[in-house]
Amino acid sequence: xxxxxxxxxxxxxxxxxxxxxxxxxxxxxxxxxxxxxxxxxxxxxxxxxxxxxxxxxxxxxxxxxxxxxxxxxxxxxxxxxxxxxxxxxxxxxxxxxxxxxxxxxxxxxxxxxxxxxxxxxxxxxxxxxxxxxxxxxxxxxxxxxxxxxxxxxxxxxxxxxxxxxxxxxxxxxxxxxxxxxxxxxxxxxxxxxxxxxxxxxxxxxxxxxxxxxxxxxxxxxxxxxxxxxxxxxxxxxxxxxxxxxxxxxxxxxxxxxxxxxxxxxxxxxxxxxxxxxxxxx
Numbered sequence: 001x002x003x004x005x006x007x008x009x010x011x012x013x014x015x016x017x018x019x020x021x022x023x024x025x026x027x028x029x030x031x032x033x034x035x036x037x038x039x040x041x042x043x044x045x046x047x048x049x050x051x052x053x054x055x056x057x058x059x060x061x062x063x064x065x066x067x068x069x070x071x072x073x074x075x076x077x078x079x080x081x082x083x084x085x086x087x088x089x090x091x092x093x094x095x096x097x098x099x100x101x102x103x104x105x106x107x108x109x110x111x112x113x114x115x116x117x118x119x120x121x122x123x124x125x126x127x128x129x130x131x132x133x134x135x136x137x138x139x140x141x142x143x144x145x146x147x148x149x150x151x152x153x154x155x156x157x158x159x160x161x162x163x164x165x166x167x168x169x170x171x172x173x174x175x176x177x178x179x180x181x182x183x184x185x186x187x188x189x190x191x192x193x194x195x196x197x198x199x200x201x202x203x204x205x206x207x208x209x210x211x212x213x214x215x216x217x218x219x220x221x222x223x224x225x226x227x228x229x230x231x232x233x234x235x236x237x238x239x240x241x242x243x244x245x246x247x248x249x250x251x252x253x254x255x256x257x258x259x260x261x262x263x264x265x266x267x268x269x270x271x272x273x274x275x276x277x278x279x280x281x
Contacts, residue, residue: 003151010229016218064171068216071223072167079160086153089145096142103135123266126259133255141248149241152233159226166222170215177208 008027011017025033064072107128114124184201 002147003155006155014222014225064174068167068170072164075160075163075167079157079164082153082157082160086150086157089150089153093142093145093150096138096145100135100138100142103131103138107131107135120266123259123263126262130255130259134252137248137251137255141244144244145241148244149237152237156230156233163223163226166219170212170219173208173212173215177205177212180204180208 011020011023017023110124110128110131114121114128117124180201184198184205187198187201
């Protein structure tokens with residue numbers, strides 16, 4: 001639910017998407033209205049066709065501007081780094097879960113041991129309590145990492161994939177414009193062709209040029225807003241992760257510092273106990 005709330009809040013902050021009718025329907029429609037709206041959406045064949053067209057355009061386009069080449073390269077490199085961060089985070093969480101299992105075993109062991117060792121009862125009980133506190137702190141860290149770090153990284157992986165899709169659609173618009181413009185130039189060179197074809201192609205070129213210009217401007221504006229949000233989010237993401245690690249280490253340090261006096265007292269008590277005398281015949 002937190003991820004959904006975050007997603008809806010981002011749409012609400014967008015100057016264009018916040019007025020989208022589908023967004024309004026999602027927020028306000030009743031159950032039967034929502035089901036009816038879902039049926040009005042595009043079918044699977046249409047979505048597959050659009051996806052294939054967009055992906056093929058990204059491969060076939062010849063005259064992509066250097067600016068959008070840089071954007072495309074950045075998004076793909078950013079996506080790869082996010083996958084690396086996600087995999088690294090998962091390995092860290094796995095190691096922490098393994099440590100949780102060990103700590104969960106150690107606590108009862110120290111408790112049982114203290115019951116069988118009268119002289120070491122205080123020290124072993126203190127160690128058991130310290131282990132339990134470390135376990136509780138580590139459990140909080142693992143849960144917080146999954147919610148506050150892992151989910152946020154997955155969110156930005158989806159954002160990167162969405163931007164890739166937008167870039168592919170933008171390439172499809174430019175490729176269509178380039179093809180019509182090329183056809184128009186070819187028609188102009190063929191004297192035997194009627195002027196009607198040239199006028200028709202000219203109108204198509206104007207429409208597609210306006211469409212491509214709007215698409216470029218909208219994409220650059222959205223990317224500028226996205227970069228601002230991304231810088232803030234990733235600053236909070238990594239600072240929050242560092243703070244949680246520091247808090248966990250402080251809890252463990254405090255737990256063992258509380259146990260040290262009891263352990264030292266047990267050592268002194270053990271030293272004061274006289275050794276048993278051997279009996280003589």
